[in-house]
Amino acid sequence: MNKNTQVPALKDVSFNLEKGHTCAIIGPSGCGKSTLLYVLAGMLKHTGGEVTINGEPVRPKRRETALILQDYGLLPWRTALQNVSLGLEIRGFSRKEGLAAAEECMKELGIWEVRGHYPAQLSGGQRQRVAIARSLTLKPDLFLMDEPFSSLDALTREGLQNTLLEFWKKKKSTMVLVTHSIEEAVFLGQKILIFSAGPGRILHTVENGEMGDENYRNKPLFYDRCSRVREIIERGVVQR
Amino acid sequence: MKKKAAQLAADYAGAVVFLLALWEVASLCLNKPYFPGPLESFLAFGREFAKGLWAHLLVSTARVVASLAAALVPAAVLGMILGRVERLDRYAAPLIYLTYPIPKIIFLPLVITLLGLGDISKIFLISVIVFFQILVTARDASRQVNRSMVDSVLSLGASEFQIYLHVIYPACLPKILTALRISLGTAIAVLFFSETIASRGGFGGIGYHLMEAWARLEWDVMFAGIIAMGFMGFTLYLFLEWLERRFCPWEFM
Numbered sequence: 257m258n259k260n261t262q263v264p265a266l267k268d269v270s271f272n273l274e275k276g277h278t279c280a281i282i283g284p285s286g287c288g289k290s291t292l293l294y295v296l297a298g299m300l301k302h303t304g305g306e307v308t309i310n311g312e313p314v315r316p317k318r319r320e321t322a323l324i325l326q327d328y329g330l331l332p333w334r335t336a337l338q339n340v341s342l343g344l345e346i347r348g349f350s351r352k353e354g355l356a357a358a359e360e361c362m363k364e365l366g367i368w369e370v371r372g373h374y375p376a377q378l379s380g381g382q383r384q385r386v387a388i389a390r391s392l393t394l395k396p397d398l399f400l401m402d403e404p405f406s407s408l409d410a411l412t413r414e415g416l417q418n419t420l421l422e423f424w425k426k427k428k429s430t431m432v433l434v435t436h437s438i439e440e441a442v443f444l445g446q447k448i449l450i451f452s453a454g455p456g457r458i459l460h461t462v463e464n465g466e467m468g469d470e471n472y473r474n475k476p477l478f479y480d481r482c483s484r485v486r487e488i489i490e491r492g493v494v495q496r
Numbered sequence: 497m498k499k500k501a502a503q504l505a506a507d508y509a510g511a512v513v514f515l516l517a518l519w520e521v522a523s524l525c526l527n528k529p530y531f532p533g534p535l536e537s538f539l540a541f542g543r544e545f546a547k548g549l550w551a552h553l554l555v556s557t558a559r560v561v562a563s564l565a566a567a568l569v570p571a572a573v574l575g576m577i578l579g580r581v582e583r584l585d586r587y588a589a590p591l592i593y594l595t596y597p598i599p600k601i602i603f604l605p606l607v608i609t610l611l612g613l614g615d616i617s618k619i620f621l622i623s624v625i626v627f628f629q630i631l632v633t634a635r636d637a638s639r640q641v642n643r644s645m646v647d648s649v650l651s652l653g654a655s656e657f658q659i660y661l662h663v664i665y666p667a668c669l670p671k672i673l674t675a676l677r678i679s680l681g682t683a684i685a686v687l688f689f690s691e692t693i694a695s696r697g698g699f700g701g702i703g704y705h706l707m708e709a710w711a712r713l714e715w716d717v718m719f720a721g722i723i724a725m726g727f728m729g730f731t732l733y734l735f736l737e738w739l740e741r742r743f744c745p746w747e748f749m
Contacts, residue, residue, distance in 0.1 A: 297651055317653045329648025333666040333746045342662065343652040374746045387648075394652070 264303075265291040267455040273447065275310070275397075278424060278431040278467075280445025282438065282485065283492075288456030289434040293400050296432060297323045309398060318398075319347070322391030326403045330375040330386055337362065337371035340389045347394070354393070361389040365419065381412035385419070399431040406436065417443055418470055425468065438489075442481045443472060450488050459492045530715045540716035541723045549705060553724045556691065556701040559615060560683050560732060563622035564676060571630035572672050576664050578631075579638025596632060600625045601686055608694050618690045618701075625686055626679040633675035637668040670747050673740045680736060684729050702728065 265288035273279045281289050294300040295307055298316040307314040309321070330339050340362055341354035349357075362368040365385045375383055384404060391399070405413045417440060424431055424444075435441050441448050448462040464481055472478050516534045523533035532540075541549070578585045604621060611617035641664055649663050691703025706721035741748060 294647075299647065299650060319653060321651070323648060323651035325644040325648050327642075327644050329642075329644045331645060331649070331662065331666070333744070342649070346649070346652050346654045346658055346662070374749055376746065376749050390652070 264455045267457050269458055275430055276428040277446050278444055279447045280441035281434045281449045282441045283451025284453045287451040287453050290402050293402050293434055297321055297400050320397045322396035322399050324387050324391055324401045324404050326406055330383055332375050335372050335374055336386045339386055343390055343394045357393040361392040365389050380408045384416055397429050399429055401433045403435055438482050438485050452492050460488045532716050532719055536716050537719035541720040544717055544720040549724055551699040552702045552705045555699050557728050559618050560687055563619045563683055564626055567623040567626040571627045572634045575631045575634025576638040576668055579635040596628050613694050622683045622686050626683055629679045630675050634668050634672050637671040638664055641667045670744045677736045680732055
């Protein structure tokens, strides 16, 4: 897979994610994690191999795919509400339908009160909730997230991770989460793919079926998993 | 908010008084007929305004506004496209770099020969100058648009046109309006120059009025023209700032 240049960003990456399951991708920076996400979103053409969603080859603008990026991609000139309703507006829905869907999603995420604020007036956590609400209006079945919480403070971050977990349990949508936080990967990924430095290869897959509980963070198993993942990453780095 | 506005008005009033005092002092020190003080000048302005300076003022303002408007839309649109479509920019960039630094005012004789002494030649020349300033600003602004903003809107299913509409245009607008404000000074300078050397008489604009007064050694009438020019610049500047506040509210959070 190429990223407009001649250096492959990914090599021999092959994995399967069941519908309704979550998967965390972790690895050193420059390992092609984001590239993989863009390929899954249909926004970058893969130059080799095969990528399918629900058995169909990946294509751009698949409506049920939601992409949430690191710095939220909110439009500074739109209020929170206008940002959330943007997705449906772009898809040609009426203003009324867009606003109704936006209201529902924003209430669900607890940001209806700040609907009139511009992104610059929101906290990092609120901004990320707006970004999530925006993607929710399109009723996605596949969530692709690129380090969505990396710029948040620890408490806000855990709060949002809990929100995301709750959401996933309720909606049963498929989630692919790129992260550089080991704890986040273990908390949210049923499957954890550990990537090597570029060109990215899958070093190891850690099964983590026990996730799914908010208290998971306090359990010994959680710590074990985290140290296991850390160990694999470190070994992978030393090998190079 | 109201208190803030009152404070602002007071600040500006203070600045006006300061500048007028400076003018008065300079005029008293110099004590020459060709440098009248503010009182004499403003009285002349009142007199001249009623006698026809208003028409000159109107003509000049119309020329500046028409020039800015004519340059704005094509320059902004082309700039935003060039900033986003690298392939086009590759051909356009050398052209822009070669032509941008040429002081376009040197084409004044040519433009007058081609388009005559009327409004068209002045508007054309000012437009060309302002066009380049806005073009370069719009292109650079469009290049710098945050990639993840574009990507996230693309991922919502946006078409290329919708990317321009929802992302590129609002991202560039504040910078384009700032460029317009900066261009205003250039536009008025070029207008003055072209009005002084290329007018047919009648209501030739403030520049024409000023040169006539100078030729007749009517110093207070000349200063009336200077006041009119300053008044026009200030009003247009205020108008452009209002535009920015009106169309880019998120910039003033």
